[in-house]
Every structure is written in structure tokens, then in C-alpha cells.
Amino acid sequence: MRNPVTPFRLAAFTALLAFFVIVFGAFVRLSDAGLSCPDWPTCYGKATWPGHAGEIARANEAFPDRPFETHKAWREQVHRMLAGTLGTLVFALALVAAWPRRAHVAALLGAALAAAAGVALYMKAHHGASALLFAFAFAAPLAVAAILPRAWPWRIAVAAFGVVVFQAALGMWTVTLLLKPIVVMGHLLGGLLTFSLLAAVTLALAARTAPTDAQRRLRPIIVAALVLLSLQIALGGWTSANYAALACGADFPTCAGSWWPQTDFREGFVLWRGVGVNYEGGVLDAAARAAIQIAHRLGALVVFGHVLATAILAWRRGLRANAAAVAMLLCTQVALGILNVKLLLPLPVATAHNGVAALLLFSLIALLVRVVPPVAVDRRA
Known part of the structure; x- marks a missing residue:
């Protein structure tokens, strides 16, 4: 049985x-x-x-x-x-x-x-x-x-x-x-x-369907999208861990009333600090936190451009359902990021921002699986 x-x-x-x-x-x-x-x-x-x-x-x-x-x-x-x-x-x-x-x-x-x-x-x-x-x-x-x-x-x-x-x-x-x-x-x-x-x-x-030759050629573009998204998620994690999400206040697209406020990138991206420090609430000054927030916003622009282009190419090569999912989640994620700032980081929106990041990652993985040949696996054992 x-x-x-x-x-x-x-x-x-x-x-x-x-x-x-x-x-x-x-x-x-x-x-x-x-x-x-x-x-x-x-x-x-x-x-x-x-x-x-x-x-x-x-x-x-x-x-x-x-x-x-x-x-x-x-x-x-x-x-x-x-x-x-x-x-x-x-x-x-x-x-x-x-x-x-x-x-x-x-x-x-x-x-x-x-x-x-x-x-x-x-x-x-x-x-x-x-x-x-x-x-x-x-x-x-x-x-x-x-x-x-x-x-x-x-x-x-x-x-x-x-x-x-x-x-x-x-x-x-x-x-x-x-x-x-x-x-x-x-x-x-x-x-x-x-x-x-x-x-x-x-x-x-x-997976059951083999990709066409044109779809297979999307593989490096999708892999690049996954790498860029992963780096952006890491930036988002660094922003959250350093309590820098509201470093610009409720100001968007400018930051604290300026297109380029006072920043300290060197201090903001020190990866290892002393052991024994309680980091709850953050330990960085305003300039370091602003640098992290600016980096996260610039990263979002790069990721948005590349991932959107990936979705458009996938749509043109017949992967319309996957492409639509990627584009929809990408736009939702950007909107949630903006709302986080404008509404001063409400818990439901901030939590959804993390969830949609995971779903966007999933949608790109699904797209990648669609452009590689299905493997012969025993699905029962």
C-alpha cells in the first residue's frame, strides 16, 4: 500500500x-x-x-x-x-x-x-x-x-x-x-x-514541463535577479537589526528633508563590534543609521529595475503566470517599503514587508525551476 x-x-x-x-x-x-x-x-x-x-x-x-x-x-x-x-x-x-x-x-x-x-x-x-x-x-x-x-x-x-x-x-x-x-x-x-x-x-x-530554448536562456538573468534580491534582503536585515528603518523619519523619497543627508557609511557598516554590548534599540548615531537607510533605498532601485526587466523578458518568452507573479510581488514590496517609512513602521506593514520579500524570493525560484529541464526523480520515495 x-x-x-x-x-x-x-x-x-x-x-x-x-x-x-x-x-x-x-x-x-x-x-x-x-x-x-x-x-x-x-x-x-x-x-x-x-x-x-x-x-x-x-x-x-x-x-x-x-x-x-x-x-x-x-x-x-x-x-x-x-x-x-x-x-x-x-x-x-x-x-x-x-x-x-x-x-x-x-x-x-x-x-x-x-x-x-x-x-x-x-x-x-x-x-x-x-x-x-x-x-x-x-x-x-x-x-x-x-x-x-x-x-x-x-x-x-x-x-x-x-x-x-x-x-x-x-x-x-x-x-x-x-x-x-x-x-x-x-x-x-x-x-x-x-x-x-x-x-x-x-x-x-x-515540475513536468520542459522549457523551450528561449526560456532556458533566461537562466543567468534569473540567477542574477536572485543574487541581487538576496543582497537587498541582507541590506533590509541590516537596516532592521540596527534600528535604521526610521532614520529618515517619515520622509520619502528624500531623507530628513534632504536628498543626501549627513551620513557615515564607515560606521554604519561595521559588521563586527564588541561582545557583551546590548544592541536592543541600536547603538549607532543618526548619521550611521541614515547611511544604512540610504543604502537600502539605492539597493531597492537596482533590484526593482533588474527584477522588473526579468519579469518582462519572462512574459515575452511565454512564462506569463510566473512573470505576472514576480511583477505583482515586486510592486507590492516596494509599496510596503514606502508605507513603512510614511506610516512610521506600523507592525502589520513591517511584518508584511518581510513576508512579501520571502514570496518574491519564492516567485523567482519558481521562475528559475521553469527554465531548467525537469529532473527524473522518484516522487514516492
Whole structure:
């Protein structure tokens, strides 16, 4: 009897959950709840979060510098639970991709055990040993993906497990390094990379139609669009992590009443600063934040031009549904970015800005899958 839970369905559900985790994570970060649980992976020492008056009192006593806030703590801990569920599903998908090759499955099981042990050691403050275990748990799936004798969607499914392990480490460091901007930005990019890999697997498993020669020639243009969009998303993550979204106030297209206000790009793009600094609320001055905001706006112009041109070319070569989706999401994303500034970063608009960025990334991946030949994969196992 055929198993009703096919790899395609598993991949599709996991990709959908990854998208939800990204959007919910943006909601947590933008509502200033990123440090609402000062420990990791527990929240004030609990698997959920303190609920009774006695538990709250003990939590405040244990962490006097971080008073417990129910409306924030539940958001952070639910996000962690969702991320843990996502990691489990990605692990299951990786096992399906490696099955029944025993050595590869054993390596993935070893990686999962190493990650679990790394978490346990981290909670006991054995940070060096924990880092080594996480490094193995990250590297082993990538090694398996490199040598797996199957079509590329299965190799990507295995590699996604390694990315998820690294994401877990970034989530841990986001808390313990007090919202360090480079870690926060990396966590955002890691989440989007995970979603992108899962989306590529899902779309490849569903692909049936071979592209024409003219459509195949779009491949480098689409890849360039993906690279530019990824760089722009990184800039957006850097803007958010440094609290520079409102560096120009509500002024657009000018910034603080000027087309080119006082800026400090050198200070604004220092990637690594001292450990032990609490970055909640940001530490940069107005000129450095303005530089980040200006860079993000200029990047948006470049991305808009190239991605729109990509959509037009795809439309002319018969990929009209994909092209329309790319163009629609691109214009929506630009509109949301402008509204973020004009409306002073309302939480629903700012969260939607992150979600549409992920959807725009998905639409370009879908377009890329359409212009490469479909691979012969067993969609049942």
C-alpha cells in the first residue's frame, strides 16, 4: 500500500511552515520581543514560559535585568517551538532523501544527535564543546548532500538539514549575544535560505514541463535577479537589526528633508563590534543609521529595475503566470517599503514587508525551476 505522505507533500508542508516561521519571526523581532526570554532554549527556565504568579516572581528574581513580560515572552517561545518543529520536519525530509543508503542515513542521525547534545551542553555552559558538536551537525549533512548519488532536489533536501542546524545556532546566539546585528541579519538570511531550499525541492518534485530554448536562456538573468534580491534582503536585515528603518523619519523619497543627508557609511557598516554590548534599540548615531537607510533605498532601485526587466523578458518568452507573479510581488514590496517609512513602521506593514520579500524570493525560484529541464526523480520515495 502506498504511503499517503509522499515526499512532495512533506516538502510542500515543510516549505509552507518555513514561510510561516519567517513571518512570525519578523513579527517577534519587530515587536521588540527578541530578548523577551533571556535564556535559550528555555524561557526563564521553563519549556513554555512562566504562567503563575509564583513562577513569574521566581523568573524576575532569577533575571532581575530582564523583567518578565507575558505579551512578549509567549511570542518568542512559540517562535522557538515552531522553529523546532520545522527542524524536525526538515530532518525527516533529509532522511527520506538519503533512504535507503545506510551510511548516509547514519551520518544524518549522527548529526541530529550531535545537535541535540550541543544544545544540552550549551545549557550547562559548556560552550566550546557545544560549538564543536554544532559544527559537526552542520557539516555532516552538507557532506552527505555532496556525495549523495541522487538527483539535485534530493541533495538540496539533505543540505537543508545542515542549514537548519546552523539556524538553530544563530537563534541561540541572537539571544546570548544580545541582538548583535550581524547575528540577527544572519538569522534572517538563514531562515530565507532554508525556505528557498525547501521551495526549490517542492517545485522540482512538481515540475513536468520542459522549457523551450528561449526560456532556458533566461537562466543567468534569473540567477542574477536572485543574487541581487538576496543582497537587498541582507541590506533590509541590516537596516532592521540596527534600528535604521526610521532614520529618515517619515520622509520619502528624500531623507530628513534632504536628498543626501549627513551620513557615515564607515560606521554604519561595521559588521563586527564588541561582545557583551546590548544592541536592543541600536547603538549607532543618526548619521550611521541614515547611511544604512540610504543604502537600502539605492539597493531597492537596482533590484526593482533588474527584477522588473526579468519579469518582462519572462512574459515575452511565454512564462506569463510566473512573470505576472514576480511583477505583482515586486510592486507590492516596494509599496510596503514606502508605507513603512510614511506610516512610521506600523507592525502589520513591517511584518508584511518581510513576508512579501520571502514570496518574491519564492516567485523567482519558481521562475528559475521553469527554465531548467525537469529532473527524473522518484516522487514516492
